[in-house]
Amino acid sequence: MISALPLGSDWRREALRTNLWLVPSLEVIAAVVLYAVTHSIDKAAYAGSLTLPSWMVFGTADAARQILTTLAAAVITVVGIVFSITIVTLTLASTQFGPRMLRNFIRDRGTQFTLGTFVATFVYATLVLISIGPGNRGKDFVPHLSITLSVGLVTLSMAVLIYFIHHIATSIQLPQVIASIARDLSRAIDADSEEAGVPAESGPSVPELLRRMTDAGGTVPAPATGYLQFVRHETLTGLAAEKGAVIRLLHRPGHFLVEGHPMATVWPPGATESVSRALRRAHITGSNRTLAQDLSFAIDQLVEIAIRALSPAVNDTFTALTCIDWLGASLCKITSQWRPVRVHRDSHGYVRLINAHVSYTRLIERAFEKIRQAGRGMPAVLIRQLEALTKIIDHTTTNRQRELLLEQAAMILQASEESVPEPADRADVQRRYDELSAACRAIRASEREAVPAASDRSVS
Numbered sequence: 001m002i003s004a005l006p007l008g009s010d011w012r013r014e015a016l017r018t019n020l021w022l023v024p025s026l027e028v029i030a031a032v033v034l035y036a037v038t039h040s041i042d043k044a045a046y047a048g049s050l051t052l053p054s055w056m057v058f059g060t061a062d063a064a065r066q067i068l069t070t071l072a073a074a075v076i077t078v079v080g081i082v083f084s085i086t087i088v089t090l091t092l093a094s095t096q097f098g099p100r101m102l103r104n105f106i107r108d109r110g111t112q113f114t115l116g117t118f119v120a121t122f123v124y125a126t127l128v129l130i131s132i133g134p135g136n137r138g139k140d141f142v143p144h145l146s147i148t149l150s151v152g153l154v155t156l157s158m159a160v161l162i163y164f165i166h167h168i169a170t171s172i173q174l175p176q177v178i179a180s181i182a183r184d185l186s187r188a189i190d191a192d193s194e195e196a197g198v199p200a201e202s203g204p205s206v207p208e209l210l211r212r213m214t215d216a217g218g219t220v221p222a223p224a225t226g227y228l229q230f231v232r233h234e235t236l237t238g239l240a241a242e243k244g245a246v247i248r249l250l251h252r253p254g255h256f257l258v259e260g261h262p263m264a265t266v267w268p269p270g271a272t273e274s275v276s277r278a279l280r281r282a283h284i285t286g287s288n289r290t291l292a293q294d295l296s297f298a299i300d301q302l303v304e305i306a307i308r309a310l311s312p313a314v315n316d317t318f319t320a321l322t323c324i325d326w327l328g329a330s331l332c333k334i335t336s337q338w339r340p341v342r343v344h345r346d347s348h349g350y351v352r353l354i355n356a357h358v359s360y361t362r363l364i365e366r367a368f369e370k371i372r373q374a375g376r377g378m379p380a381v382l383i384r385q386l387e388a389l390t391k392i393i394d395h396t397t398t399n400r401q402r403e404l405l406l407e408q409a410a411m412i413l414q415a416s417e418e419s420v421p422e423p424a425d426r427a428d429v430q431r432r433y434d435e436l437s438a439a440c441r442a443i444r445a446s447e448r449e450a451v452p453a454a455s456d457r458s459v460s
Contacts, residue, residue, distance in 0.1 A: 018107045018290075020115065027116035031124040035146065039131060042143035046135060056148045061132050061140035064147055068129040071154050075122045078161060082118060086111055089168055097177055097305055103288065108171065114164040121153040174319050178305060182326040185298035188291050189333055192340050202349035209246050209351055213265045217248070218272025222263040226285035228253050230292050233353060235282045237344045240352035245271035247279070252356040254294035257285055295334070296358050299366050302327050307374040310381065320375065321384050327367045328388030334363060336395040361404055368408045372415055379425040382416050386432035390439055402440050409436050 045052050058064050090105055105111070128146040135141035170176055204212075228251050240247050248265045251257060264279055266272045289297045306323035309316040338360075344353035368385060375381030389405050389412075396402050416429035 018103060020106060020112060023109070023112035024116035024119050027113075027120035028123050031120035032127070034149070035124055035127045038146040038149055039128075039143060042131075042141075042145050045145065046141050052144055056144045058142065058144055058147050061142050064132055064142045064144075065129060067147060068125050068132075068150060071150055072122055072125040072129060075118055075125065075154060075157060078157065079115070079118045079122065082114055082161070082164065085164070085168055086115070089172055092172055097174075097308070103290075105171070110164065110167040110171070114160050114167075117160045118157050121150075121157045124153060125150045174305070174309075175322055178302060178319075178322050178326055181298055181301050182330055184291050185295065185302075185330050186333060188293075188295050188298060189330070189338050192293065192295060192338065201345070203351060206343055206351060206354060209267065209354070210248065213246070213248055213267045216269055217265040217267045218269035218275075219262045220264040220266060220272060220276045220279050221260050222257040222285075223259065223280040223283075224257070224285050225259045226257060226287055227289050228255050228257055228283060229286045229288075229290045229294075230284040232282040233341075233344055233355070236279065237346060237352045239275060239278045239282075241346040241350070243271045243274055244268075245275055246351055246354070247275060248354040249356045252294075252358060253292065254289050254297055254358070255356075295338075296363060296366055299327065299330070299363060302330075303366065303370050306371050310371070310374040310378070317378060317380055320371065320381055324371065324381070324384045324388050328391050331364065331367055331388070331392050332395045334360070335392055335401060336397075360401065364404055364408060368412075372408075372412055376415050376419040377421075379416065379420050379422075379429055382412050382420070382429050383432050385412050386429065386436055390432070390436045393436065393439055393443065396443070399444075402443070406437070406440060409433055 041050070044050050058067060089111075124146075128143055128150055131141070131143055131146070133141060171180075230253060231249065236247055246267050248267075250262055250264055257263060263283070264275075266275045291297055302323045306320040306327075308314055309319035309323070340355075340357055342355055342357060343351055344355070346352050368389075371381065372385060375385075386409055389409050393402055393405050396405065410433075413429060413433045416426055420426050420429065
């Protein structure tokens with residue numbers, strides 16, 4: 001029963017969206033259904049059961065064939081143009097934004113809808129064309145209503161083509177691409193922060209279970225090589241509860257698995273074999289990373305665009321600054337709202353699944369370190385990073401978070417002192433660093449004032 005549980009909705013949505021066949025296929029099916037409806041109406045009109053308006057009459061069968069042949073040929077030609085534009089867009093995305101951006105363009109609904117509209121129109125016109133022929137009333141059967149709709153669909157396709165050209169021209173602009181990635185990251189943060197009601201804790205603690213696994217846990221090997229894309233936590237939790245076991249995942253989505261290497265640890269070791277079979281069905285691996293459960297992937301995408309822009313071959317500082325702005329906004333949300341589930345418990349409160357997860361420290365390091373290294377000698381980049389850190393520090397809730405941000409700021413300041421030759425530029429960087437330090441001190445002072453105030457209220 002547990003193994004038959006469906007995939008998570010996030011993964012299903014991502015898997016169905018990241019292709020160029022689903023939406024066109026649905027539109028083609030809709031075109032076939034529409035043809036069946038209009039053909040039956042045309043048959044009724046041909047039999048004399050109803051009368052169509054005079055403006056729908058397109059003359060003889062030969063004239064209708066000529067109209068439909070012209071429409072179908074024009075549509076299939078435009079389909080070729082649409083595909084060519086799409087390929088050019090994907091090529092530009094690969095060279096300018098990095099190969100990992102191709103997935104974002106393939107999953108674009110505008111492109112999928114445009115391709116589907118033209119293919120569906122071509123299929124509909126072709127079906128109408130082959131339906132023209134000798135009838136049983138001594139004259140040729142001409143589906144006047146279907147021909148009228150064919151003309152209407154072609155007109156609609158031309159409007160879609162205009163939209164597609166505008167959409168492509170907009171979507172390949174770097175600010176639009178960067179903002180799109182940031183929106184995907186924001187949705188991933190919301191999804192990863194959702195927590196249901198937490199049952200009362202029962203049984204051994206997490207540190208005790210980890211100690212037992214280290215001493216005598218069973219090892220589950222990875223069944224295939226590739227990037228871990230999705231983990232069905234509910235399936236694993238239910239399976240572990242059924243077997244009375246605890247599963248510790250050694251890898252998180254985004255990690256690269258090697259077949260035969262350890263993927264998880266199970267305690268007690270006697271449940272390893274049964275857990276291993278189900279664990280293979282609960283993990284999805286592939287040749288690329290996805291955003292379904294991998295926050296760091298979106299951060300890596302923004303960082304990749306930034307360091308490409310800072311390379312000597314491109315030298316586009318403003319694109320890097322845009323990436324830093326969006327990274328700062330995303331990290332503000334992560335700092336204040338991201339509360340990932342570390343441990344999954346069953347309905348009785350027993351620990352059943354211990355996740356491998358990316359740490360807040362690692363996300364901060366991924367977002368700042370590579371850009372800092374690529375931006376050495378560029379005061380504008382270093383200053384913008386310090387400004388982003390200043391915004392993030394306003395959302396911190398612990399001293400550890402603030403210490404981590406101050407460490408990044410100190411490395412940026414050191415990079416400025418070592419690589420920026422102009423004293424005035426170094427002074428600008430120093431001023432931004434001082435502002436960040438002052439903001440941190442102000443937060444700490446307000447927290448110290450809040451603690452005595454809370455104590456006074458509790459005493460009174």
